[in-house]
Amino acid sequence: xxxxxxxxxxxxxxxxxxxxxxxxxxxxxxxxxxxxxxxxxxxxxxxxxxxxxxxxxxxxxxxxxxxxxxxxxxxxxxxxxxxxxxxxxxxxxxxxxxxxxxxxxxxxxxxxxxxxxxxxxxxxxxxxxxxxxxxxxxxxxxxxxxxxxxxxxxxxxxxxxxxxxxxxxxxxxxxxxxxxxxxxxxxxxxxxxxxxxxxxxxxxxxxxxxxxxxxxxxxxxxxxxxxxxxxxxxxxxxxxxxxxxxxxxxxxxxxxxxxxxxxxxxxxxxxxxxxxxxxxxxxxxxxxxxxxxxxxxxxxxxxxxxxxxxxxxxxxxxxxxxxxxxxxxxxxxxxxxxxxxxxxxxxxxxxxxxxxxxxxxxxxxxxxxxxxxxxxxxxxxxxxxxxxxxxxxxxxxxxxxxxxxxxxxxxxx
Amino acid sequence: xxxxxxxxxxxxxxxxxxxxxxxxxxxxxxxxxxxxxxxxxxxxxxxxxxxxxxxxxxxxxxxxxxxxxxxxxxxxxxxxxxxxxxxxxxxxxxxxxxxxxxxxxxxxxxxxxxxxxxxxxxxxxxxxxxxxxxxxxxxxxxxxxxxxxxxxxxxxxxxxxxxxxxxxxxxxxxxxxxxxxxxxxxxxxxxxxxxxxxxxxxxxxxxxxxxxxxxxxxxxxxxxxxxxxxxxxxxxxxxxxxxxxxxxxxxxxxxxxxxxxxxxxxxxxxxxxxxxxx
Numbered sequence: 001x002x003x004x005x006x007x008x009x010x011x012x013x014x015x016x017x018x019x020x021x022x023x024x025x026x027x028x029x030x031x032x033x034x035x036x037x038x039x040x041x042x043x044x045x046x047x048x049x050x051x052x053x054x055x056x057x058x059x060x061x062x063x064x065x066x067x068x069x070x071x072x073x074x075x076x077x078x079x080x081x082x083x084x085x086x087x088x089x090x091x092x093x094x095x096x097x098x099x100x101x102x103x104x105x106x107x108x109x110x111x112x113x114x115x116x117x118x119x120x121x122x123x124x125x126x127x128x129x130x131x132x133x134x135x136x137x138x139x140x141x142x143x144x145x146x147x148x149x150x151x152x153x154x155x156x157x158x159x160x161x162x163x164x165x166x167x168x169x170x171x172x173x174x175x176x177x178x179x180x181x182x183x184x185x186x187x188x189x190x191x192x193x194x195x196x197x198x199x200x201x202x203x204x205x206x207x208x209x210x211x212x213x214x215x216x217x218x219x220x221x222x223x224x225x226x227x228x229x230x231x232x233x234x235x236x237x238x239x240x241x242x243x244x245x246x247x248x249x250x251x252x253x254x255x256x257x258x259x260x261x262x263x264x265x266x267x268x269x270x271x272x273x274x275x276x277x278x279x280x281x282x283x284x285x286x287x288x289x290x291x292x293x294x295x296x297x298x299x300x301x302x303x304x305x306x307x308x309x310x311x312x313x314x315x316x317x318x319x320x321x322x323x324x325x326x327x328x329x330x331x332x333x334x335x336x337x338x339x340x341x342x343x344x345x346x347x348x349x350x351x352x353x354x355x356x357x358x359x360x361x362x363x364x365x366x367x368x369x370x371x372x373x374x375x376x377x378x379x380x381x382x383x384x385x386x387x388x389x390x391x392x393x394x395x396x397x398x399x400x401x402x403x404x405x406x407x408x409x410x411x412x413x
Numbered sequence: 414x415x416x417x418x419x420x421x422x423x424x425x426x427x428x429x430x431x432x433x434x435x436x437x438x439x440x441x442x443x444x445x446x447x448x449x450x451x452x453x454x455x456x457x458x459x460x461x462x463x464x465x466x467x468x469x470x471x472x473x474x475x476x477x478x479x480x481x482x483x484x485x486x487x488x489x490x491x492x493x494x495x496x497x498x499x500x501x502x503x504x505x506x507x508x509x510x511x512x513x514x515x516x517x518x519x520x521x522x523x524x525x526x527x528x529x530x531x532x533x534x535x536x537x538x539x540x541x542x543x544x545x546x547x548x549x550x551x552x553x554x555x556x557x558x559x560x561x562x563x564x565x566x567x568x569x570x571x572x573x574x575x576x577x578x579x580x581x582x583x584x585x586x587x588x589x590x591x592x593x594x595x596x597x598x599x600x601x602x603x604x605x606x607x608x609x610x611x612x613x614x615x616x617x618x619x620x621x622x623x624x625x626x627x628x629x630x631x632x633x634x635x636x637x638x639x640x641x642x643x644x645x646x647x648x649x650x651x652x653x654x655x656x657x658x659x660x661x662x663x664x665x666x667x668x669x670x671x672x673x674x675x676x677x678x679x680x681x682x683x684x685x686x687x688x689x690x691x
Contacts, residue, residue, distance in 0.1 A: 026518075027547040027563065036550075036562040043565030053551065053563060055518040056489070081469075081488060085519070110487060113469075 014145025071194030094129025116356020258290025278364030352386030441592030441618030489519025585610030
């Protein structure tokens with residue numbers, strides 16, 4: 001069934017096709033449409049289960065994990081400040097080793113306040129133990145929710161997963177989406193087999209969290225890490241099965257025209273489709289450009305990234321996030337994956353698209369030029385922010401207005 | 414303080430900034446803004462001695478619309494920011510403002526403890542019983558049977574009762590106001606600011622976009638039929654049997670506010686005993 005769906009509707013369809021039993025919810029822009037659609041479907045009896053509005057995202061994630069511990073399939077969604085408010089529980093529930101799917105609709109973090117997208121919210125959860133999948137299209141969203149459940153519920157993984165989509169650019173943009181038939185989705189994703197986990201009727205048990213010393217603590221945290229790493233191998237199998245059933249490949253790392261590329265854009269999320277467009281235009285102009293996009297960010301597909309980038313001359317990592325005092329997060333991650341590798345490319349770091357700012361085609365072309373110069377000079381350019389002189393002029397004008405307003409006579413003496 | 418004791422009284426207009434509110438036409442919050450600026454003028458304070466602190470939501474945009482110091486903070490955290498500010502700068506008039514979604518969900522715990530702590534500040538909640546900024550979901554004060562996109566048959570949950578909770582938690586001044594009476598609301602804000610300790614004003618402020626039926630609130634409100642009381646027991650009975658549309662001061666107590674300037678240790682038996690009285 002082919003439909004025109006927003007990213008938010010695609011996420012809701014993912015939960016519907018996964019037959020989520022329980023959806024704890026709390027509204028936040030730009031996620032709200034997801035939970036409204038699910039509420040409507042539960043209300044109309046098109047989905048069986050419950051949607052319950054909690055009083056905060058903190059309670060929402062707690063309720064999600066507690067419900068998952070009883071062996072039901074749980075879906076929830078949030079964004080930005082909401083994800084951060086739930087941060088305490090993100091770390092906590094990964095230690096519970098319960099699988100569920102949380103859709104995060106990426107939005108920049110306060111302050112200043114923005115409603116639009118960047119990836120600092122979801123990257124703040126990078127080290128929590130949640131698996132992370134990053135979508136570039138609405139099709140990928142619905143597919144990723146199904147893939148995420150398969151991955152999370154795998155007995156040797158048993159970790160919650162975040163499926164990330166960009167606020168506004170994906171959440172509110174309609175694209176044609178092929179919806180898997182319900183029966184086919186159910187075959188791909190059978191009912192959740194809770195096995196060892198879960199509270200059962202007539203079998204009381206306490207899942208109290210013990211206070212442990214460093215030695216058992218280290219054991220359990222590292223065990224969680226190994227489970228997440230194991231998810232890489234599981235993902236490859238699950239994605240292959242998905243491709244076979246539905247004809248759509250969602251490899252852990254997407255490579256677009258990068259096999260013979262000299263220069264490569266490295267990005268996650270919806271803006272990677274802008275990079276693809278730039279790659280096509282650069283190719284038309286005779287530049288051997290390509291794109292490498294990790295879909296799976298946790299676990300981090302190191303081997304696949306090394307393979308994808310071996311022999312490329314230069315890579316521009318375009319980070320829609322900013323680790324203050326360090327730079328782009330993805331740049332550091334990729335550098336650590338490639339360090340010491342034979343035939344490793346030069347790595348350039350660009351930070352762009354913060355808080356909803358666009359990345360224009362011209363900027364990709366400029367980056368391509370800079371990579372060409374870097375190859376010639378055998379030296380990566382210094383990291384920089386994608387920001388135009390026009391934007392800076394506008395900013396200066398705003399600052400001048402603010403300064404003038406601050407000195408209004410008669411108010412502040 | 415170095416400021417002259419007899420500051421020249423400013424007009425309400427001097428407390429309004431040039432920033433144009435983005436509220437929907439007909440939103441109750443416009444008149445609440447007017448009431449705040451009128452109250453500040455009547456209090457003969459100056460904008461630089463007032464801080465308006467908010468969280469996130471439609472009504473939480475209010476600080477930018479005043480010429481006072483403002484802080485548009487984090488969802489639900491207005492009272493935490495306002496408390497820190499007032500304790501550090503007791504000379505400032507501190508007004509926390511926001512909505513029911515902000516104040517009673519994520520902000521709910523702060524509300525309890527702000528009442529209990531009894532810091533000398535005023536908390537104005539513009540209650541429209543809906544999350545307006547995210548487009549119409551049920552809030553803690555929403556009626557259990559209100560049909561919405563997020564709760565097709567209603568939430569089935571009992572409403573939060575902010576005034577009763579404020580009283581039980583130790584707020585020193587509790588009033589209900591209505592956006593349909595800007596002058597009356599301004600007068601209540603003046604009393605709230607002047608009253609020592611934590612003052613709480615619930616303002617019925619209709620959301621004409623997502624709760625258009627609230628337009629009738631202006632016909633349902635009425636002055637509280639009895640005079641304010643300082644007896645918490647009597648106030649509790651009144652609030653529990655309240656129709657939700659009583660306008661006026663419903664409780665004005667004598668609890669000692671949180672002391673910011675001197676030692677918090679009581680120095681006499683009488684002071685010590687006073688701490689035991691709600």
